[in-house]
Amino acid sequence: MSDIEKQDELSLDLHERLCFSWKNVSFSVKHKGSDKQLVSNVSGHVRAGEMLAVMGPSGAGKSTTLDLLAGRKLMSSGSAFIDGSEVTKPSDIRRISSYVEQEDALLGVLTVGETVRFSARLSLLNSGMTPSQIDQLADETVASLGLAAVKDNRVGTPIQRGISGGQKRRLTVANGFVARPKLLFLDEPISGLDSSSGYEVLSAIRKVARERNIAVIATVHSPTWETFSLFDRTLLLAGGQTMFYGKPEEVAPYFASLGHPCPPHTNPADHMMNLVNNDFGQVGEAQPATSGGVAAHDQAAFAASWLRHTQSSADPTQSPCLTDGSKPKFYAPSSESKLRSARNMISQIGLLTRRNLVNYSRNVLAFGIRTGMYIGMGIMVGLVWINLPQTDSRTNDRLSVHFYSVAFLGFMSVAGIPAFLEERAVYVRESKNNLYGPAAFTIAQTLVTLPFLFICTFMFSVIAYWAIGLHPGGTHFFNWLAFVYLGVAAAEMQSLLIAAIIPIFVASLAIAAFLNGFWMSVQGYFMRNLPAFWKSWAHWIDYETFAFQLLVKSDFKGLVFPCAGSLVEKTCQCSFPSSLLAAGQCAVSGNDVIDSLGYGGASMVLYAFILVLIMLFYRIAFYVALRVTV
Template sequence: MEACSMHDPSILNSARSPDLERNDSGDFLMNQTVQNFSWKDLTVTVKDRETKNTRDLINSISGDAQHGELIALMGPSGCGKTTLLNVLARRAASSGAKVTGETYVNNSQVDSKNFQRMTSYVEQEDALIGSLTVQETLKFASDLSLTRYVNCSAEIPLITTCTDCKSSVSKHQRMERVRTLLEAFGIQKQANTIVGTPIRKGISGGQKRRVSVASQLITCPKILFLDEPTSGLDSTASYEVISYVKALARANNLIIIASIHQPSTTTFNLFDKLLLLSSGRTCYFGKTENVETYFDSIGHPVPLQTNPAEFLLDLVSSDFSRTKEPAGERVQAIQHAWKESTQSIAIERQIAERVNSVEKVTKDWTEDDMTRPNGLSITMALLHRSFIKSYRDVVAYGIRIVMYLGLAIMMGTVWLRLHPSQEYIQPFTNAIFFGSAFMSFMAVAYVPAFLEDRATFAKERANGLYGATPFMVSNFIIGLPFLFLISMLFSIISYWLSNFQPTAEAFFTWVMWIFLDLVAAESLVVLVTAIFPNFVIALALVAFANGLWMSVGGFLVTPTILNPFWKYVFHYIDYQAYVFQGMMVNEFAERNYSCGPGCQCMYTTDLADQCMIRGTGVLESYGYATGRTGKWAGILVGIIAVYRLFGWIALYLRKN
């Protein structure tokens, strides 16, 4: 397949037939564009917490969008803009909400999975990876969506476009997309600047909005939903962003629906249609150029030299009134006037006629229209992105490495040069517990880093780029080398300073236990944070779990006398318990200790007549047997696998 030439206006302006075709199997195919997107009688109902009565967040909203159109969704705060946008994008409207009504693509119903693949959604809150540069953010968005469409009609204007992109897009072409988007959104000077983390300052809030929009445009959607795309932008930047979005819609026959709050006159006039809401009901839906004529016809003329957007928002606000007429009555009259208007009736009739004229199907996109994302390529792209984040974001591993090095120095100097005599047996045991327990406890520092990753995953999964499996696999793999590095650095300092068993085998066995301990602790963080994606809740639960594991691990109360409930319910699933007993065996199984002057041995073993204590005597007091290192390590690996599996299930089932 030959790539089309760059900057070819004949290609950008070439009309592609939007008609539906039928293949040999009888399925409907969409040739190159989404011809229209319509919605009918959309209603979202929730139960009021105080009165327990039902109330509507949005009520009987209908509308229609044609390819190439840019539609503004406007209304006062709390009118239901974001709720409607979420319903149109088939996202959760509200907790416990009941949604009724229908949406149609090319006059037919499309199942949610395929609808997800043909749409993208830019949320109001930017879910960006702060340690990536602006250019890297767009690059990875392009890489993750590379196999999203076979027929990529939604190419970026002025970038390589083609009539049949059966072959993969080259790296050079993808970088050209990135470059053009950077220039179009005025962020080319920030291309090599990081987005920004809590510790490292990056780009401004307005620039983040532009990056968020650009990162979704590069994924070639057929329908694009934008929630407040101009939030945080000044009037000039807002105009430029909306102007480019409109050019994109027209050049590529896209449908773009954007919620927007109080745009300037010039920005408002860029929109082709306006859907005006108040209290969850329609006040107007139609061409932007006809707004003034319509409101003049119902007795609310737009004053001269007035921003029509500001006037309309004031007019349909039910909270405040600048006239003697009560705001609520005025808004109800406007809503009633729209419902009875010829335009509203015509829209309802038009949608009904078009839908009824086409055989209803549940799948408009077939395997010939789109490809399934390649799991390996997606995982590799995520690994690459995670690798950059891991070494660049000090929150992810940098701070933790410093923390663990500080812990190693503290441990090595507090338990400094312990001797193989009985008065040091308890300090040896204390050091083993401290090293293993607090290493895992300090894994709570991974919570904010995983929350950021999870937020990015939720956004990209909702836009149909990939599922929970590639994310969990890449997250697990990328952590292993960093955790091994931490384990090695910690052990090199603390192990030899404390004078544990001075053999290479014992040292590397110790490293193994520390490494498995950290992997299990991080897996616990992933599980808890996957279920509870809230910083305070996740931090509290992880800390509580680690406190529980310390209590039943075998040090504070030996397994031989531990309460049966705690022993059989929690001790055997406690990863810290296996680490502690493995490290105890590593230290005491092959080492003897002197009883000191007077030969008053604390532990009675077969070496008592030699004024010595065999280390196995210490292990027997805890109920630990030797020769089970492999078994314990295997159980620990199993616990890690279960944590990761449950974390995957939580992400798979939870949709936000």
């Protein structure tokens, strides 16, 4: 027997006895000063290898119930049980489960195989499996979900065609299965798919769930009868209350007993959904033909009928797990589940950094075009300011180069928001499944973003600096490059922070653009005598203030700019006060320009350090934003 087969055998042994149940689960929120009940006294169970469908019309409480059972929301009342033992901490459920969101949050430039392998390695860092065993498990999961034929295909980006919508759904589910959970929660796994694709997706899920003894709970909306029949049980909700719980084949007889027989050639799933949906029907509008039945669309009457049904006969929601008195009263996580939840941050950072490097190197739309933008900007600036004369009359033109390099390169940082929002969506999915936390994500993202920004800044600088003819000498060039880079990096970290707080592209783009425009205004280049109000605070928290002064000092220090006219003819005119006139030279020194601008007291080391502190502040705030908002 191979090592991976032994691992699978161990996993199956652990799963064979799993029975997950819940009793009288309720959830309410404060609304206009009173409690609004979203879920009320919902009970049920699911066993290893079974699939439970949570159904109901829009607003029935399906997703809320799923989140409550998955430990993502705290129950107002009620209990959940694992193998008959009561769960006291929601985190215990999260340790043994995976949750698949409705949206397919995937990195488009990764292949199907790479996506699942990265997910597997992050999920199973402390499982005791070797990397080769984890990769083998990932490949087996890909094959089990019918994705072997597209394993080497990329997921797809706006400019590169990828796999189909149904294949993306199966890929997202594969990321959940590969973690070897005992429980798998699926939020609308067939939403947006045609009936054929939906059936294929759920058939694949059922197959893997049975093979690996995984209990599956899925919210579904309008399944065909073929798809509906794949489930072992269904929980029908309306208005947060239970309308029915049982096997698919029991749906028609139960509602027929309430005076609503399923019409010929009608899907029982559609029939029961129509009966409890009151969005378009009025209570009591359609009375049943059978005397003593329940009016269609009357959710309260259906809920009361179900309650009477559970009291007058064997309650189908009663879990078989609860009858074994040998079970401990309270659930305690096994060593295996504790091991799975342990975090190895260094390994997480390494895996996330590798994945980010692949993403950056392949994503032409997000990163290739950005690099091209900086190169194009360098060519444009170089051509507009080409061979700038080193004279007093052109000092303001020289200052404008430094302003433009700081302000507009910083403004271009908003181009990084779309790619980050894709990364953030993946982070939300993976962090909620306990694969890693905000610290590992922040560090890994920083380790890849900073070198990428340096490449962009270098490409711009090496073109523009020498084409313009700024201060000659390698030392001055590398100083200028370093200071531009610090400004660009600070701007990038600011944009990413905004996108982390407000993960809506148009909104984060608008705020970042406004903020960069504000920094340009209070930086001091356009208006050197700023009003005291802006000078006292805004000017000194502006990254552009420090970057601009550093560029000016790096370039101007040690240069001499000849002025117009002649001292002999007493026609010498300089734009800035000059200390060289007393020495008989009709010129102004770069140091004179620096002093006239009020930058003489600026320490280059201190200002560079302040830029680093600004970046560090943005990164810490970024971490906090992810921790608070996700």
